[in-house]
Amino acid sequence: MSAVIENHHDDHHHGPAKGLTRWLYTTNHKDIGTLYLWFSFAMFLIGGAMALVIRAELFQPGMQIVEPEFYNQMITLHGLIMIFGGVMPAFVGLANWLVPMMIGAPDMALPRMNNLSFWILPFAFFILLSSLFMDGGAPNFGWTFYAPLSTTYAPPSVTFFIFSVHIMGASSIMGAINVVVTIMNMRAPGVTLMKMPLFVWSWLITAYLLIAVMPVLAGAVTMMLMDIHFGTSFFNAAGGGDPVLFQHIFWFFGHPEVYIMILPAFGIVSHIIETFSRKQLFGYSSMVWAMLSIAILSFVVWAHHMFTVGLPLAAELFFMWATMLIAVPTGVKVFNWVATMFKGSLTFETPMLFAIAFVVLFTIGGLSGLMLAIVPADFQYHDTYFVVAHFHYVLVPGAIFSIMAAVYYWIPKWSGNMYDERLGKLHFWLSFIGVNVTFFPQHFIGLAGMPRRYPDYALQFADWNMVSSVGAFLFGVSQILFLFIVVKTVMGGKKATDQVWEGARGLEWTVASPAPYHTFTTPPKVD
Amino acid sequence: MSAQTYYVPEQSRFPIFMALSLFLLVMGASSTINNLDNPDSNSAYILYAGFISLFTTLFFWFRQVIKEHLAGLDSNQLKTSYVYGMAWFIFSEVMFFAAFFGALFYVRSFAVPWLSGEGENGVGISAIGLWEGFESSWPVMTTPDKGAEYALAEKSMAWPGWGHALEWLPLWNTIVLLSSSVTVHFAHIGLKNGDRKKFNRFLGITVGLALIFVGLQAAEYYEAYAHYGLTLNSGIYGSTFFMLTGFHGFHVMMGGFMLAVMLARSVFAGHFEDHDHFGFEAASWYWHFVDVVWVMLFLFVYIL
Structure with missing residues (x-):
């Protein structure tokens, strides 16, 4: 027995295996994190290309480029790919890279399951994308797949969609269990809960949300499958069911899901703002409590997506007030970020630029969300481009900017090289301008009454749609620059120091750059 | 550590x-x-x-x-990771069932009454002349479309009254499954006391009870399909009944299979020590979870 144990001692000094099997069979959290991040970037480009098809069609009124049926498939796949293939795997990739290093653990708690969680995803998205080539085309009912569009009137490929969602869900649940167990069980001695870095806290809460709601999504798609193929009537009033039931179940998953896509961003931005303000983060414990309150409230606000389906008045009022309540902890967070910067010695490297843009633009998205929470106002705004503008503001300059910020901030630690600061800033400004030119005008056309999800629109919306499309192409093309910067950094560049950033705090900055293949074979000392 | x-x-x-x-x-x-x-x-x-x-x-x-x-x-730390991992996995299973129970409560409290014209929403539905003559009740034996698209069942699986209680399979299923939770606990005690014979015997009984449960459930489904006309296609009562009990039955099979594997490991390979048997413990947690779900089913699907 002892021989086996000694062997494994030697392994810690080994580097990664050679060749393709390194990636196929790996149990290393850094390898798996890298896989997640590259996968999510590939999905980001595919989903982004679909967004550009949408914006190209909407460049002018009238039908120009694609058939309406194909347009519907594009909006559906764009949403699904960006959410389940882009944002979520990117955050899981960051968690894989960073959580073990931040808490002083040698790896994730369950390394083989970690690899499984990743490798399900390419298969799931292969199935989803292959539906484009099936009879009747890809899913065309929007990413929210409301019944009966997704049941009675769905194309045959919906069955493939349902099962790919099932395995994506399994991947997310396993990934989340791994994160929770790692954080609960693998912290180095001295890393108490209230000393954990905020990114770790944000992921602990996110993982809890994932484990709680991904099974509910599985339940929803299972009911769809049964309604479509096996004669049940969950979502069919003729049999005593209710299509609105679908919306309730979907949004019980869907609302926590949107916080799953923003809580890790809160963690990332807190670290970056702290570092480049060269000050301790303002209000650490209130940040933790704010995230916890947001997570708990996220379970009781789902019907604010459904104000126009005919809810009883009491329900409308309850969900309106509960939703508005979320503004309080969110306000605490924004206040704390600003207070951290107040009187700090600020510098504006690329990660900081993205983080500050996050605070400003996410707040805009949050405020438009507050407008949408007001029931009578929502009767007007519901399903208009105002909603599209709102959730793209929280997802693109929110979630995605935070992911980009994280990449710039930690890539010196991952690769051992500094990125090109000049190009990074160029990428930031192009993205910043692109995002705002794309989505800000959508507030105007939405308030003026343009409905979402249509390939054509009335003439009075033409000008702002054209502006929005130009912005979208600017934003899309600038991401090629991002790819170039990342590849360039990985290939070489100025060597990074271990500390990397002058104001950086945390265990990950105490190890070498690039971080060794196995970190913390003995627990680090934390006071 | x-x-x-x-x-x-x-x-x-x-x-x-x-x-x-x-x-x-x-x-x-x-x-x-x-x-x-x-x-x-x-x-x-x-x-x-x-x-x-x-x-x-x-x-x-x-x-x-x-x-x-x-x-x-395995370090002690890894063992703890397995314990936490299993607990969180069971929590995810709880949430899966929550979706189906949520659907049940929703149709019972809202959708079915509304379809029959009750409440503010129901007034709207009947005002446009939809589903005239549909009466709200639970279990609903008719469908709003009066069986045009769906086949109507003649009889439900609900509590038949004290007179017929003993012929009512769900009651026996409840007794079987609750006893199996007790026997698996006895097996656990046996193992903790180093009494392998007791462990094997009670674990064997538990697996046997699991098989009986699945058999009774199959008999119940046969009765529903052959004699009651109650199928997946019988509107929302059949949908919720078969999906809830079906997923539960599937979990019983999984849990029973896990326990059977543990039994085989103990009998043929002599695995598990009095202080070291998390494989068995995880399977028995799962078994208790399946049992609790059944109690909920018994209450909300069969009795109430």
């Missing part, structure tokens, strides 16, 4: 094989389901291949984990 003994497993082929198996499984399932009306379709073979490779991978993966454990590679 010291980090020196922490064991990061070597590279492993199992995860990628597992992912591939899941891919085959869902590709096969989707194509088979889409081709149910097509007798020439051979997509079911993909499904079978998926099942076979899934079970093979699981077998070798678990065998590897057990071997590593017996070789003393």
Whole structure:
């Protein structure tokens, strides 16, 4: 027995295996994190290309480029790919890279399951994308797949969609269990809960949300499958069911899901703002409590997506007030970020630029969300481009900017090289301008009454749609620059120091750059 | 606990094989389901291949984990990770059932009454002349479309009254499953006291009770389909009844299979020590979870 144990001692000094099997069979959290991040970037480009098809069609009124049926498939796949293939795997990739290093653990708690969680995803998205080539085309009912569009009137490929969602869900649940167990069980001695870095806290809460709601999504798609193929009537009033039931179940998953896509961003931005303000983060414990309150409230606000389906008045009022309540902890967070910067010695490297843009633009998205929470106002705004503008503001300059910020901030630690600061800033400004030119005008056309999800629109919306499309192409093309910067950094560049950033705090900055293949074979000392 | 003994497993082929198996499984399932009306379709073979490779991978993966454990590679910390992991997995299963219970409560409290014209929403529905003559009740034996699209059941599975209580299978199922939770606990006590005979005997009884439960459930389904006309196609009562009890029955089979594997490990390989038996403990947690779900089902699907 002892021989086996000694062997494994030697392994810690080994580097990664050679060749393709390194990636196929790996149990290393850094390898798996890298896989997640590259996968999510590939999905980001595919989903982004679909967004550009949408914006190209909407460049002018009238039908120009694609058939309406194909347009519907594009909006559906764009949403699904960006959410389940882009944002979520990117955050899981960051968690894989960073959580073990931040808490002083040698790896994730369950390394083989970690690899499984990743490798399900390419298969799931292969199935989803292959539906484009099936009879009747890809899913065309929007990413929210409301019944009966997704049941009675769905194309045959919906069955493939349902099962790919099932395995994506399994991947997310396993990934989340791994994160929770790692954080609960693998912290180095001295890393108490209230000393954990905020990114770790944000992921602990996110993982809890994932484990709680991904099974509910599985339940929803299972009911769809049964309604479509096996004669049940969950979502069919003729049999005593209710299509609105679908919306309730979907949004019980869907609302926590949107916080799953923003809580890790809160963690990332807190670290970056702290570092480049060269000050301790303002209000650490209130940040933790704010995230916890947001997570708990996220379970009781789902019907604010459904104000126009005919809810009883009491329900409308309850969900309106509960939703508005979320503004309080969110306000605490924004206040704390600003207070951290107040009187700090600020510098504006690329990660900081993205983080500050996050605070400003996410707040805009949050405020438009507050407008949408007001029931009578929502009767007007519901399903208009105002909603599209709102959730793209929280997802693109929110979630995605935070992911980009994280990449710039930690890539010196991952690769051992500094990125090109000049190009990074160029990428930031192009993205910043692109995002705002794309989505800000959508507030105007939405308030003026343009409905979402249509390939054509009335003439009075033409000008702002054209502006929005130009912005979208600017934003899309600038991401090629991002790819170039990342590849360039990985290939070489100025060597990074271990500390990397002058104001950086945390265990990950105490190890070498690039971080060794196995970190913390003995627990680090934390006071 | 010291980090020196922490064991990061070597590279492993199992995860990628597992992912591939899941891919085959869902590709096969989707194509088979889409081709149910097509007798020439051979997509079911993909499904079978998926099942076979899934079970093979699981077998070798678990065998590897057990071997590593017996070789003393697991630190206490890793054991704790398994404990937490199992607990959170069961929580995810709870949430899966929550979706179906949520659907049940929603249709019972809102959808069915509204369809019959009750409440503000119901007034709207009847004002436009939809589903006239549909009366709200639970279990609903008619459908709003009066069976135009759905087949009407003659009889429900609800509580038949004290006079017929003893012929009522769900009551027996409840007795069987609750007893099995007790016997699995006795087995646990036996193991903790180092009494392997007692462990094997009570674990064997538990697996037997699981089989009886599944058998009774099958008899109940047969009765529903053959004599009551109650099917998946009988409107929302049939939908919720079969999906809730069906998923529960599926979990009973999984839990019973896990316990049977533990029994085989103990009988044939002499696994588990009085202080070291988390494999069994995890399976028994799962079993108690399945039991609790049944109590909820018994209350909300059968009795109330």
